[in-house]
Amino acid sequence: MARIIAGIGSSHVPAIGAAIDNGKTEEPYWKRIFSGFEKSQAWMRETKPDVAIIVYNDHASAFSVEMIPTFALGCAAEFPPADEGWGPRPVPTVQGYPPLASHIAQSVILEEFDLTICNKMEVDHGMTVPMNLLFGKVDKNSHWPCPVIPLAVNVVMYPPPTGHRCYMLGKAIRKAVESYPEDLNVVIFGTGGLSHQISGPRAGLINSKWDKAFLDNLSKDPQKLAKVPHVDYMREAGAEGIEMVMWLVMRGALDDKVDEVYRFYTVPASNTAVGHIILANRPRPAKPAGRHKPAAKHKPAAKHKRAAARAKPVLIRSR
Numbered sequence: 414m415a416r417i418i419a420g421i422g423s424s425h426v427p428a429i430g431a432a433i434d435n436g437k438t439e440e441p442y443w444k445r446i447f448s449g450f451e452k453s454q455a456w457m458r459e460t461k462p463d464v465a466i467i468v469y470n471d472h473a474s475a476f477s478v479e480m481i482p483t484f485a486l487g488c489a490a491e492f493p494p495a496d497e498g499w500g501p502r503p504v505p506t507v508q509g510y511p512p513l514a515s516h517i518a519q520s521v522i523l524e525e526f527d528l529t530i531c532n533k534m535e536v537d538h539g540m541t542v543p544m545n546l547l548f549g550k551v552d553k554n555s556h557w558p559c560p561v562i563p564l565a566v567n568v569v570m571y572p573p574p575t576g577h578r579c580y581m582l583g584k585a586i587r588k589a590v591e592s593y594p595e596d597l598n599v600v601i602f603g604t605g606g607l608s609h610q611i612s613g614p615r616a617g618l619i620n621s622k623w624d625k626a627f628l629d630n631l632s633k634d635p636q637k638l639a640k641v642p643h644v645d646y647m648r649e650a651g652a653e654g655i656e657m658v659m660w661l662v663m664r665g666a667l668d669d670k671v672d673e674v675y676r677f678y679t680v681p682a683s684n685t686a687v688g689h690i691i692l693a694n695r696p697r698p699a700k701p702a703g704r705h706k707p708a709a710k711h712k713p714a715a716k717h718k719r720a721a722a723r724a725k726p727v728l729i730r731s732r
């Protein structure tokens with residue numbers, strides 16, 4: 414059986430991607446930000462997930478404003494980096510995992526969540542920046558450390574889905590993953606935010622008090638967080654703060670009670686508050702013998718496979 418072992422929340426500020434791509438990570442302004450992800454990258458290297466589900470939003474790269482699905486699941490075998498106006502980011506093409514993606518599509522749609530199925534899709538900084546922050550810089554001609562299933566959420570044009578809808582979708586995704594027979598350790602990302610507004614009279618808005626309360630509730634009281642209405646995000650966290658609802662998909666896919674492995678928060682990066690959190694499901698009893706063998710065609714590379722004994726999440730520290 415596949416299982417979700419941990420959830421990761423991460424901002425996806427495009428300027429962070431530019432800093433990586435242009436070799437500026439050691440400059441004092443950026444070092445302050447990247448140093449906050451060093452423990453997380455160590456955690457990721459130790460955890461070695463077989464597959465990552467990354468909940469993110471497209472910024473008019475794969476979907477124009479002419480057609481915007483509320484929830485779009487990437488079922489393709491690969492997802493090239495999108496040209497966001499200055500050429501594609503110099504990162505590897507993201508490898509998908511069609512068997513699990515298709516299974517999630519079937520399970521979640523039959524649970525009455527209407528996903529759009531994407532069999533061809535480019536991915537922008539909304540996905541590749543969090544991947545860099547957690548996996549580190551990866552040469553364009555190399556490979557990301559694990560396959561990824563993208564889930565794009567519309568938070569760029571009104572109306573975006575509610576936080577509650579996102580939270581319940583996370584629960585449906587978890588049910589889907591746990592009904593997939595292959596023995597896989599899966600991590601799920603929620604990305605975007607935290608507080609920021611990029612245009613209008615309130616451009617530059619950052620609300621650290623709101624952000625920190627969000628992280629607290631994400632960790633300890635997600636049901637309370639799932640009841641927060643749209644207008645509160647926009648009023649308190651800025652127009653683009655609505656991206657934070659995507660973190661609730663991640664949270665819904667985890668246990669009610671989780672271990673907070675790590676948290677990092679700093680302001681600003683570009684004009685945005687940067688938040689980052691790792692939440693781990695608590696270990697479950699060891700699996701019995703007789704593990705299902707994955708289909709050879711889509712079997713992850715051997716370096717991605719893990720023994721069941723390694724399903725126990727790695728705790729860096731309590732906050």
Ligand SMILES: [Fe+2]
Nearest residue numbers: 425539605656
């Ligand atoms: Fe964004």
